[in-house]
Amino acid sequence: MRPLKRDYAPSRWRYRLSRWWLSPRVRLMVKRGLPLSVIAMVVGGLAANPHNQAWVRAQVMAAHSAVVDHPEFAVLALEIEGAGPDLTAEVADALAVELPASSLRLDLDEARARVEALAPIDTAQLTIGPDKALKVRVTERIPVAVWRDRQGLHLVDPHGVVVSDLSPAPERPDLPMIFGTGAAEHVGEALALAEAAGPLGPRIRGMVRVGERRWDIALDRGQRILLPESGAVEALLHVLALHLSEEMLERDIEAIDMRDRTRPTVRLTDHAVREMRRLRAMEAGEDA
Structure with a gap:
């Protein structure tokens, strides 16, 4: 009886496995994907352990401190x-x-x-x-004015920012005095008025913000210059011109109202009003 010849042809499953192994995707998955998956599982298992997490944090913090505190x-x-x-x-x-x-x-x-x-x-x-x-x-900040409000005296810079408080109030004759609510926000206007005052500067006792929209200039002898909302510097220069030409502010005048530039108004003191009435009465008696 003849022995059967051995069939060296691969079986069907072996053939399929060989073909499957030749696929680039399968080879990549087995050679790289599978090891990486195993490593990820191991690392994930270790990382899930609280003791391992604390150890890693300690090592990271130690390394960070070693660099930062060098x-x-x-x-x-x-x-x-x-x-x-x-x-x-x-x-x-x-x-x-x-x-x-x-x-x-x-x-x-x-x-x-x-x-x-x-x-x-x-x-x-x-x-x-x-x-x-x-x-x-x-x-x-360089103070340019002394601002007085209900809370007291304050030094303010050119932007109206309070530099410091003056308590107790020291003398600052080198700085103009401004009064009223909102005066600090418009300190630039007050400085322009102080500069334009010229020879009236030594007589200025302060600049008062009225209604948060315009300025009054308070002089010695109780005199006051009422300025308009706009064109305050020009109005003050007009008053200064009248004073230099006619010595207006040397007379018994209580206030000069320049709020209406077209119709300046002069307010006399009570003494001047009484004296004027007396002179008029004398003139009336002489005429009679």
């Missing part, structure tokens, strides 16, 4: 320029920086905002120098 990034000193002793102390308190500190932990923009929030500070610049010092250069 001596190369240390800030060792604080230098404040452009401020007096009292204001320097206020700036230091506003910064609240505990030295030594890491420059990577300092938010310079936020620190600058805290410094500029101080009333006496106009602008501030913060830099960290090569000498590891935090340098703060400040520009103080």
